[in-house]
Amino acid sequence: MSRSIYLAGPEVFLPNAKEQGEAKKALCQRYGFSGLYPLDNELDESITSSQYAQALAWAISAGNEQLIQQADVIIANLTPFRGASADVGTVYELGLARGLNKTLLGYSNDPRLFVDRTKALFAPAEPAFDLNGDEIMMDRDGLAIENFELHDNLMIEGGIRLAQGCFLTHETALAERLTDLSAFEALLRWLVEH
Amino acid sequence: MSRSIYLAGPEVFLPNAKEQGEAKKALCQRYGFSGLYPLDNELDESITSSQYAQALAWAISAGNEQLIQQADVIIANLTPFRGASADVGTVYELGLARGLNKTLLGYSNDPRLFVDRTKALFAPAEPAFDLNGDEIMMDRDGLAIENFELHDNLMIEGGIRLAQGCFLTHETALAERLTDLSAFEALLRWLVEH
Secondary structure (H helix, E strand, O other), X not given: OOOEEEEEOHHHHOOOHHHHHHHHHHHHHHOOOEEEXXXXXXXXXXXXXXXXXXXXXXXXXXXXHHHHHHOOEEEEXXXXXXXXXXXXXXXXXXXXXXXXXXXXXXXXXXXXXXXXXXXXXXXXXOXXXXXOOOEEOEOOOOOEOOOOOOOOOHHHHHHHHHOOOEEEEOOOOHHHOOOOOHHHHHHHHHHHHO | OOOEEEEEOHHHHOOOHHHHHHHHHHHHHHOOOEEEOOHHHHHHOOOOOHHHHHHHHHHHHHHHHHHHHHOOEEEEEOXXXXXXXXXXXXXXXXXXXXXXXOEEEEEEOOOOOHHHHHHHHHOOOOOEEOOOOOEEOEOOOOOEOOOOOOXXXXXXXXXXXXXXXXXXXOOOOHXXXXXXXXXXXXXXXXXXXX
16 A cells, blocks of 8 residues: 655645645655645635534544544645744644654745744844844844744754654745645655655 | 643743743642743854754754653643744644643633634735625635634644643733733643543
């Protein structure tokens, strides 16, 4: 039986979420893997009452956790989503897969460092400096900005590293940031070789 | 031996991160638990070379994962952080704890629904409507906004629910949002009773 890969990422929020999933699954198959796509694409079902909305959410959550349980590998699209960091749903799934001792792979279609991206969005109006003249990495609310030459919060790349997985970045046009599959395909090649 | 609780949350980025950790640990002790605070408060160490920065990041990541491994419970501060969602480091840790079958507890000091918070930050200039006249929940980039009457991405509250844990919200003044411990203490009481 071919190894299965859970396809985590914020593309479930795209208008063509299903097509994106199909494209990823087709690539998986080309490399000899079986792709498992999350159920979040049921988002577009008509939701009327609050009780029904929550019941649907619980069903999607349980379904996705089950898919991760049965997968051998997770490939997480960690491209920034509505801010400086990756989509929290994807990050939760990456952590879950780590706890279940799966193979962890991740990619981001934004090669900028986390510190630069965070500063671009949340830097104070005037930079602050310490007694040595070094810039203090702090946002406009006085909260520390991680400065580790990584691409997001250290737990993310750190977890992938602890799992002896692989994290890649790839530069794309802004419009293709959530959909470009070059880095995704590079990770499939990495899997074949490892 | 008393049950131990991993204290996940973005307060590690506060200028008084250590004091916040001490306050949480003291509360844990008062309820008969032992609190484990993440190592991210080493953030303020002077970091010079890129190699050293990454080595420090890997050490913090490995240390935090080890603390989560040894904890019986995680209490995650899921208050929004630099956007509509919780801190991704905290969310990764929650997922990891779920995969390790720990008791999952979480709180947010922002009681607003995720859909309302996301719309407040990312709604298009003009709302869009479907053929039935219902508003289409879509952000200004055309990405779907989750509308499940939950407080963040559904995987978060969904995971806590699957683990039979507890998620609470509490309304605080903006300035106390990351530091108010009312909901945290309520979860300690919940733990004592369950």
